[in-house]
Amino acid sequence: xxxxxxxxxxxxxxxxxxxxxxxxxxxxxxxxxxxxxxxxxxxxxxxxxxxxxxxxxxxxxxxxxxxxxxxxxxxxxxxxxxxxxxxxxxxxxxxxxxxx
Numbered sequence: 545x546x547x548x549x550x551x552x553x554x555x556x557x558x559x560x561x562x563x564x565x566x567x568x569x570x571x572x573x574x575x576x577x578x579x580x581x582x583x584x585x586x587x588x589x590x591x592x593x594x595x596x597x598x599x600x601x602x603x604x605x606x607x608x609x610x611x612x613x614x615x616x617x618x619x620x621x622x623x624x625x626x627x628x629x630x631x632x633x634x635x636x637x638x639x640x641x642x643x644x
Contacts, residue, residue, distance in 0.1 A: 553614055558631045566632065576625050582612065583625070 545551035551560065551569075561576075562568035562597035589612070606614040 558635050562628055562631055562635075573626075579625050583609070586612055586614065590617060 545560075546553045551557075560571045561573035562570070563568035564570045587601060589603055593603040594600075603614045606612075
């Protein structure tokens with residue numbers, strides 16, 4: 545984006561993924577989308593494992609062939625989702641942007 549002068553090279557990159565309602569670019573945050581999908585899939589498998597013996601075998605027989613960690617039911621590091629308000633707060637804490 546800086547190549548075609550759409551985004552300034554020293555501008556905050558978190559502004560790109562903030563919603564247009566806030567006056568920003570409104571692009572989709574791929575990292576948050578990926579993390580929310582991983583979380584949703586893991587929750588689906590764990591909920592279905594309680595009801596279905598097939599899903600229970602899949603969860604128990606998990607051999608780390610896919611990026612999901614189904615055996616461990618704790619929250620994983622790839623499940624962290626950053627909200628828009630957290631992005632705004634971190635953006636405003638910068639010295640240049642906090643003044644305006």
